[in-house]
Amino acid sequence: MMKKPETSKDAADKLVKNIRRKTRQTYSAEEKIRIVLAGLRGEESISVLCRREGIAESLYYSWSKEFLEAGKRRLSGDTARQATSLEVKDLRSEALALKECVADLTLENRLLKKSMTGAGEAQE
Template sequence: MKRKRKNYSANEKVAIIKRHLVDKVSVSDLCDEYLLNPTVFYRWQKEFFENGAAAFEKSDARRQRAERKRFEELEAKLQVKNEVLSELMEEHVRLKKTLGVP
């Protein structure tokens, strides 16, 4: 019978990795306890170490990145609106010429 896959939250993954690194629980014991494949554990650990620097970033840098992203999204939205407005104005001028309206 196939067992159902458990989806672990980010906090649960960190807690499992912490038990290995701090509490010195072996990977095999953790994998048995949580019904994990060891390759999954090692993938989590790799991601944890690769993304660990984000935890030490200053919130100011994160906020600036978020603001920059929002600014770029708004610029793109404004560009689309300008293009639509330009098309509408061209259509308006064309209709006025067709109807002979000054």
């Protein structure tokens, strides 16, 4: 398989694509909410809002849809959410501590039963 030689136009296109990828702006959840709420207020048109914020209208509408669906789920009582890795770590350590406590109590209970029955005969 012979690879065709890369032309200067292909190299330029690849360079421009990499620059765009690295300079793509990411928006925090707070910024997305601010933009969506500004659009929902209706003080200015969505196209003007998107032009001012530097986003595509399709991106605004997808954020708006996600925002409204999340509100709908919350109002309907579906409050399940993804746990953060810190929460998962804390829950795992708490579960381990509880398992150790149960093991200690079980061992202590068995020892007490053996001491009550005398020579270690099992009577349950």
